[in-house]
Amino acid sequence: MMKEVSVIFLVLALLSPSYGADETVSFPAAMMTVPELTNYQRTSTFAEVVAVVDALRQSSDLIHRETLLLTEDGKDVPLLVLARPPIATPAQARASGKPVIYIQGNIHGGEVEGKEASLIIMRDILFGDKQHLLDDQILVFVPIYNADGNDNMSSDARPSQELSPLMAGERQAHGYDLNRDGMAVETAETRALYLNVIQRWDPALLVDLHTTNGTWHGYSLTYAPSYHTAGDGATSAYTADVMLPAIAQSVKEKFNLDFGWYGGFDYRDWPPKELRTYHHAPRYLTNNMGLRNRMAILAETFAHDRFYKRVHAANVFVEEILEYTNTHGREMQRINAQADVRTASRLQQQTGAIENGIQFEMAPLEEPLGLLSYKYIPYTTPTGDTEFARSSEIVTIAGVLNYNRFEATKRATVPTAYVFPAELSQVAETLTEHGIDVAVLEQDTRFEGEVFSVTGIETQAFVQNQHRNTLLQGQYRSASQQFSAGDYYVALDNRLANLIFYLLEAQSDDGLAYWNFFDSYLQSALAQNPGDAAVVDFPVFKVLSIAAPPN
Numbered sequence: 240m241m242k243e244v245s246v247i248f249l250v251l252a253l254l255s256p257s258y259g260a261d262e263t264v265s266f267p268a269a270m271m272t273v274p275e276l277t278n279y280q281r282t283s284t285f286a287e288v289v290a291v292v293d294a295l296r297q298s299s300d301l302i303h304r305e306t307l308l309l310t311e312d313g314k315d316v317p318l319l320v321l322a323r324p325p326i327a328t329p330a331q332a333r334a335s336g337k338p339v340i341y342i343q344g345n346i347h348g349g350e351v352e353g354k355e356a357s358l359i360i361m362r363d364i365l366f367g368d369k370q371h372l373l374d375d376q377i378l379v380f381v382p383i384y385n386a387d388g389n390d391n392m393s394s395d396a397r398p399s400q401e402l403s404p405l406m407a408g409e410r411q412a413h414g415y416d417l418n419r420d421g422m423a424v425e426t427a428e429t430r431a432l433y434l435n436v437i438q439r440w441d442p443a444l445l446v447d448l449h450t451t452n453g454t455w456h457g458y459s460l461t462y463a464p465s466y467h468t469a470g471d472g473a474t475s476a477y478t479a480d481v482m483l484p485a486i487a488q489s490v491k492e493k494f495n496l497d498f499g500w501y502g503g504f505d506y507r508d509w510p511p512k513e514l515r516t517y518h519h520a521p522r523y524l525t526n527n528m529g530l531r532n533r534m535a536i537l538a539e540t541f542a543h544d545r546f547y548k549r550v551h552a553a554n555v556f557v558e559e560i561l562e563y564t565n566t567h568g569r570e571m572q573r574i575n576a577q578a579d580v581r582t583a584s585r586l587q588q589q590t591g592a593i594e595n596g597i598q599f600e601m602a603p604l605e606e607p608l609g610l611l612s613y614k615y616i617p618y619t620t621p622t623g624d625t626e627f628a629r630s631s632e633i634v635t636i637a638g639v640l641n642y643n644r645f646e647a648t649k650r651a652t653v654p655t656a657y658v659f660p661a662e663l664s665q666v667a668e669t670l671t672e673h674g675i676d677v678a679v680l681e682q683d684t685r686f687e688g689e690v691f692s693v694t695g696i697e698t699q700a701f702v703q704n705q706h707r708n709t710l711l712q713g714q715y716r717s718a719s720q721q722f723s724a725g726d727y728y729v730a731l732d733n734r735l736a737n738l739i740f741y742l743l744e745a746q747s748d749d750g751l752a753y754w755n756f757f758d759s760y761l762q763s764a765l766a767q768n769p770g771d772a773a774v775v776d777f778p779v780f781k782v783l784s785i786a787a788p789p790n
């Protein structure tokens with residue numbers, strides 16, 4: 240008996256942090272991350288992440304563990320909920336009124352800084368000097384989102400990082416880039432994110448932590464909001480114009496680090512005249528959140544920094560985001576909720592009169608920026624060509640156009656509902672995985688609206704996430720069409736209307752048509768209707784009447 244007691248006492252002593260005379264917190268080794276214990280030579284494996292998470296859980300009741308998913312390789316990926324007082328269910332989160340903030344690391348298996356920073360921040364919140372970050376928010380962490388990719392480590396996975404750390408994981412998960420799967424939902428990770436995070440916990444903000452692999456700019460970390468695409472602009476505008484500038488300023492004041500807008504430039508055009516961000520498409524998870532009227536931040540630590548600096552930058556960024564959301568989270572909740580109401584109600588007054596963008600191009604902000612960059616020096620080669628050498632000096636280049644917004648190049652009318660035949664059950668299933676309500680017609684029904692006549696099917700030459708994407712040519716015409724009991728009906732009088740629109744529009748540049756969901760339907764319809772005038776109707780009918788939806 241005595242022996243058992245002393246063993247238990249010893250275990251508790253090993254697992255509980257203690258404070259030294261100088262107020263520095265001392266942690267048990269089990270709570271230290273692999274980079275901290277290896278002089279930043281190594282990054283954690285999945286098992287090592289789980290070991291730290293388990294050590295935190297054994298000593299604190301403020302952390303609740305759920306399973307995000309079981310991966311193809313059989314890993315039980317943890318999702319951690321930190322709250323004070325502790326909670327274990329979304330109902331408790333809602334009852335508290337506090338916003339839920341969601342942080343995920345490692346979606347690209349080789350980009351490991353967010354994974355390590357998440358572990359460090361959870362430890363500092365639970366046992367260090369950051370407990371106040373639970374005052375007015377609930378935090379959900381998935382430190383290791385692409386667990387299978389993370390463990391597929393090699394020394395040549397991240398060439399721009401010069402073997403710091405010595406090995407890093409693989410970008411993809413079983414051949415899929417998880418940050419291109421936001422619309423098609425073909426991976427277990429995306430399915431789990433939508434079901435077990437977005438639908439279950441409804442975070443007000445998603446933070447997706449990456450590492451760059453290109454441009455030698457002069458920032459420790461670069462960021463982007465969710466881009467507007469076809470959504471309500473308020474959530475993105477708040478993130479870009481209010482939240483991110485405030486966070487960048489506090490990072491500069493507290494840590495003397497320069498954070499700035501994500502983007503790249505061509506040094507051969509030295510000095511750069513424009514900084515261009517990445518893309519608007521909602522296959523990227525941060526953009527997808529914008530279509531759901533929720534905020535999102537993409538973060539990219541600077542690949543060419545040493546590993547310890549990248550972990551520090553990720554750590555500081557998440558900390559300052561959480562300082563911001565701890566005091567402004569309720570305001571963010573209100574902005575999101577107002578966007579929900581606008582999205583769900585706007586069709587009631589203006590049926591058939593609203594258009595949203597379905598294809599976009601990048602455009603510059605009005606205000607140019609002073610861009611921090613490593614300076615390039617032009618020199619003449621023996622053959623007389625001009626080349627550029629990168630110097631070690633960081634300079635500010637004034638007047639750089641900041642391509643950091645998107646304008647619609649093609650628009651379409653927003654319907655009151657979409658209807659499509661029962662044989663397209665895969666489409667219905669994918670919409671459901673997005674969290675969209677899909678109804679089934681109980682009786683044969685005639686609808687008034689528009690149908691898209693497909694006059695051409697263009698297949699893209701390159702392969703993206705194992706697809707050759709499809710672009711449809713054609714035009715809408717007014718039509719009246721009979722549908723049968725068992726066909727699918729998707730109403731747009733709800734807060735996910737912008738997402739539904741982007742998924743189901745025939746010419747959407749990132750919709751289900753683009754992701755080949757209708758290819759076999761269209762091809763077999765064309766085969767039945769051969770000849771010169773090979774025209775086929777896109778099977779998703781747009782309902783424009785305001786008649787009450789069928790039961």
Ligand SMILES: [Zn+2]
Pocket residue numbers: 347350449450
């Ligand atoms: Zn990435």
